Amino acid sequence: MNFEFQNPTHIIFGAGNIARLGEVVSEYGKKALVVTGGGSVKRSGAFDKVVESLKAAGIEFAECSGVEPNPRITSVARGAEIVRAEGCDVIVALGGGSVMDASKVISAAALYDGDPWDMILHGQENVYVPTEALPVITVPTLAATGSETNCGAVITNEETTVKSFIQIPLLYPKVAVMDPELTVSVPKDQTAYGVCDLITHVTESYLNGVDNTPIQDRLVEGVILTAMEWGPKAIADGSDVEARAQIQWAAAVALIGWAQIGTNAGYPVHMMEHTVSAYHDITHAAGLSIINPAWMRFAAKSNTAKFVQFAERIFGLKAKGADDLDCALEGIDRFEEFLRSIDCPTRFSELGINDELFETYAKDTLKIVNDGNGNLPGRPVLSVDDMVAIFKAAL
Amino acid sequence: MNFEFQNPTHIIFGAGNIARLGEVVSEYGKKALVVTGGGSVKRSGAFDKVVESLKAAGIEFAECSGVEPNPRITSVARGAEIVRAEGCDVIVALGGGSVMDASKVISAAALYDGDPWDMILHGQENVYVPTEALPVITVPTLAATGSETNCGAVITNEETTVKSFIQIPLLYPKVAVMDPELTVSVPKDQTAYGVCDLITHVTESYLNGVDNTPIQDRLVEGVILTAMEWGPKAIADGSDVEARAQIQWAAAVALIGWAQIGTNAGYPVHMMEHTVSAYHDITHAAGLSIINPAWMRFAAKSNTAKFVQFAERIFGLKAKGADDLDCALEGIDRFEEFLRSIDCPTRFSELGINDELFETYAKDTLKIVNDGNGNLPGRPVLSVDDMVAIFKAAL
Numbered sequence: 006m007n008f009e010f011q012n013p014t015h016i017i018f019g020a021g022n023i024a025r026l027g028e029v030v031s032e033y034g035k036k037a038l039v040v041t042g043g044g045s046v047k048r049s050g051a052f053d054k055v056v057e058s059l060k061a062a063g064i065e066f067a068e069c070s071g072v073e074p075n076p077r078i079t080s081v082a083r084g085a086e087i088v089r090a091e092g093c094d095v096i097v098a099l100g101g102g103s104v105m106d107a108s109k110v111i112s113a114a115a116l117y118d119g120d121p122w123d124m125i126l127h128g129q130e131n132v133y134v135p136t137e138a139l140p141v142i143t144v145p146t147l148a149a150t151g152s153e154t155n156c157g158a159v160i161t162n163e164e165t166t167v168k169s170f171i172q173i174p175l176l177y178p179k180v181a182v183m184d185p186e187l188t189v190s191v192p193k194d195q196t197a198y199g200v201c202d203l204i205t206h207v208t209e210s211y212l213n214g215v216d217n218t219p220i221q222d223r224l225v226e227g228v229i230l231t232a233m234e235w236g237p238k239a240i241a242d243g244s245d246v247e248a249r250a251q252i253q254w255a256a257a258v259a260l261i262g263w264a265q266i267g268t269n270a271g272y273p274v275h276m277m278e279h280t281v282s283a284y285h286d287i288t289h290a291a292g293l294s295i296i297n298p299a300w301m302r303f304a305a306k307s308n309t310a311k312f313v314q315f316a317e318r319i320f321g322l323k324a325k326g327a328d329d330l331d332c333a334l335e336g337i338d339r340f341e342e343f344l345r346s347i348d349c350p351t352r353f354s355e356l357g358i359n360d361e362l363f364e365t366y367a368k369d370t371l372k373i374v375n376d377g378n379g380n381l382p383g384r385p386v387l388s389v390d391d392m393v394a395i396f397k398a399a400l
Numbered sequence: 401m402n403f404e405f406q407n408p409t410h411i412i413f414g415a416g417n418i419a420r421l422g423e424v425v426s427e428y429g430k431k432a433l434v435v436t437g438g439g440s441v442k443r444s445g446a447f448d449k450v451v452e453s454l455k456a457a458g459i460e461f462a463e464c465s466g467v468e469p470n471p472r473i474t475s476v477a478r479g480a481e482i483v484r485a486e487g488c489d490v491i492v493a494l495g496g497g498s499v500m501d502a503s504k505v506i507s508a509a510a511l512y513d514g515d516p517w518d519m520i521l522h523g524q525e526n527v528y529v530p531t532e533a534l535p536v537i538t539v540p541t542l543a544a545t546g547s548e549t550n551c552g553a554v555i556t557n558e559e560t561t562v563k564s565f566i567q568i569p570l571l572y573p574k575v576a577v578m579d580p581e582l583t584v585s586v587p588k589d590q591t592a593y594g595v596c597d598l599i600t601h602v603t604e605s606y607l608n609g610v611d612n613t614p615i616q617d618r619l620v621e622g623v624i625l626t627a628m629e630w631g632p633k634a635i636a637d638g639s640d641v642e643a644r645a646q647i648q649w650a651a652a653v654a655l656i657g658w659a660q661i662g663t664n665a666g667y668p669v670h671m672m673e674h675t676v677s678a679y680h681d682i683t684h685a686a687g688l689s690i691i692n693p694a695w696m697r698f699a700a701k702s703n704t705a706k707f708v709q710f711a712e713r714i715f716g717l718k719a720k721g722a723d724d725l726d727c728a729l730e731g732i733d734r735f736e737e738f739l740r741s742i743d744c745p746t747r748f749s750e751l752g753i754n755d756e757l758f759e760t761y762a763k764d765t766l767k768i769v770n771d772g773n774g775n776l777p778g779r780p781v782l783s784v785d786d787m788v789a790i791f792k793a794a795l
Contacts, residue, residue, distance in 0.1 A: 009411060013406065
């Protein structure tokens with residue numbers, strides 16, 4: 006184990022805490038840019054609560070609405086322009102992962118004269134690494150990406166069909182105001198996708214990481230078991246605030262960094278999914294739900310012991326030994342069954358995607374992340390042929 | 401779940417990282433106060449490595465050595481005086497929990513004109529809450545207290561025989577430089593005490609916390625299982641850097657705050673132990689090792705389900721149901737056997753402590769922390785009679 010870790014985000018968690026937003030924002034600025042998505046926060050009443058709290062604290066605000074589910078760099082540029090035009094000095098990200106991701110990049114783009122796409126890692130040689138950013142306060146309305154408490158952002162360039170990311174400490178939100186009551190209006194399908202998304206965040210580090218990370222392993226298993234226990238409750242009864250709170254906390258923990266510490270893991274499933282959803286405007290978690298089990302069956306052949314641990318600790322299976330591939334595969338089958346039980350797709354055909362571009366996805370994925378030997382980092386590393394085989398298995 | 405959480409400490413973890421200390425310190429100051437304990441860091445060579453790294457980075461330093469195993473407020477005052485006399489602007493805490501705890505309080509005391517004891521919570525009405533402190537860099541040489549990555553400190557007033565604490569965000573170390581190689585010289589008994597200490601940190605929040613904290617539970621179980629697997633390896637072969645790294649990380653995770661989030665737990669075993677070790681200069685962990693199993697047997701009667709979970713998940717026992725007190729007690733027996741297997745005491749008589757002051761310890765404990773109804777917070781709350789019964793069971 007050799008690593009560095011720091012996550013300075015201040016978390017304020019619990020039902021009703023949205024009322025404290027204005028007071029929180031007032032510690033960082035006088036005029037907020039409130040970033041939102043397609044309008045659900047206005048229908049749910051969350052936006053009104055935010056406005057009420059900001060006004061009570063004497064905070065002015067401007068608005069940047071309409072951030073897409075796969076947030077585009079053009080939305081980032083638009084948000085940055087509003088910040089400059091309106092003189093905002095703090096950003097409130099009210100929405101799901103896409104809104105929070107866009108907000109983080111807006112926070113740096115607003116103080117940068119160049120093209121915001123310069124900051125996004127996408128295989129280019131000279132990435133611009135920003136050194137200053139406006140403070141961001143996240144207010145998640147969906148339990149899914151964990152973006153509220155980490156420093157990453159995934160952004161799509163719709164012109165070049167490239168979906169890539171930025172992840173630098175500068176972009177940690179100052180505060181995450183997590184109020185599970187804001188998530189009760191999330192529809193069943195989006196709730197299920199959130200559960201799939203958060204589980205995939207931890208299966209990646211768990212299954213691609215180095216050996217001997219026992220505490221991180223137990224934490225990951227806790228996240229998965231919690232999501233599998235409380236997720237279906239939140240899906241069955243959206244107004245169950247306890248279930249909403251449990252999966253919201255699970256989603257944050259999944260990607261706050263604690264589970265990833267020292268694992269040195271690639272995120273191959275995410276990398277492949279990003280490329281697919283750059284071509285098809287599908288929900289990120291739907292892509293993950295399809296690719297992850299197929300990737301697992303591929304990876305279990307070479308990293309059997311960890312998949313056996315997954316099968317035993319998550320599904321209570323009993324393996325004959327650490328090399329019991331049948332047990333490992335049974336665990337993956339059970340996991341796929343869980344995804345289907347919450348109505349997540351597990352085959353490309355369910356989304357009308359055929360094999361036409363499989364090789365293109367694979368090659369594009371390597372343009373974003375590459376181990377220097379023409380393979381995608383992960384355990385095992387994946388060649389173009391490996392990726393195509395995984396995609397085909399998920400057809 | 402309703403909570404706030406923030407831990408801004410920057411962790412640099414891994415063998416060999418002590419060489420980076422000077423570079424790290426140079427980001428915070430020009431002249432360091434190096435705080436140390438009884439001299440083991442000089443015998444082990446750790447002090448020389450620190451000096452070498454500081455010098456290479458052009459950092460001057462003064463020294464405050466001789467901090468006691470149960471650090472005294474007089475040592476804090478002495479450290480603060482050296483800071484002022486020598487013009488130090490950053491503090492390096494090189495040692496175990498006592499050195500790190502003292503360093504944190506020195507960091508605030510150096511900027512406060514009054515008596516440092518004013519800052520320590522000890523039942524008084526007007527605690528002075530400091531608002532400024534010098535930056536602290538922790539360099540733990542022992543896997544035990546987790547003080548390196550949290551904002552708490554336990555301090556003893558030798559005049560009044562009061563051992564109490566301060567815990568405020570101001571005292572988070574800026575950086576924790578955790579180099580497991582620095583811990584290879586820790587003798588077997590101190591290594592074992594460290595293992596006991598770190599486990600007790602998490603059994604407290606796990607067993608005294610509210611219901612429905614499933615992720616925190618799994619994390620705690622991971623810490624305990626890791627300490628029980630790797631602790632004996634580190635005790636058997638002190639030079640096993642992998643084992644040293646595993647228990648060092650377990651100790652940090654145990655009290656970094658992640659496991660405590662949302663549990664709202666009292667720390668009754670710690671509170672009782674502090675009072676006992678204020679009267680007898682025993683190792684903190686030895687006191688914990690004696691009191692914890694006795695407390696567990698008392699608490700299992702009223703919170704049986706959680707102790708059953710402990711028995712099942714830590715020791716693989718199979719309960720007849722969540723109310724299976726026999727299974728719960730069997731788990732506690734197994735835990736006590738583990739403590740004995742690493743040569744930790746489990747009875748007061750082993751340390752030559754008799755029942756003479758049991759009622760005094762109990763009453764003194766309530767002077768430090770009290771729920772307002774004359775009981776010690778915890779699950780269940782404890783009266784003076786309850787505490788005396790627990791002490792007697794550990795005689």
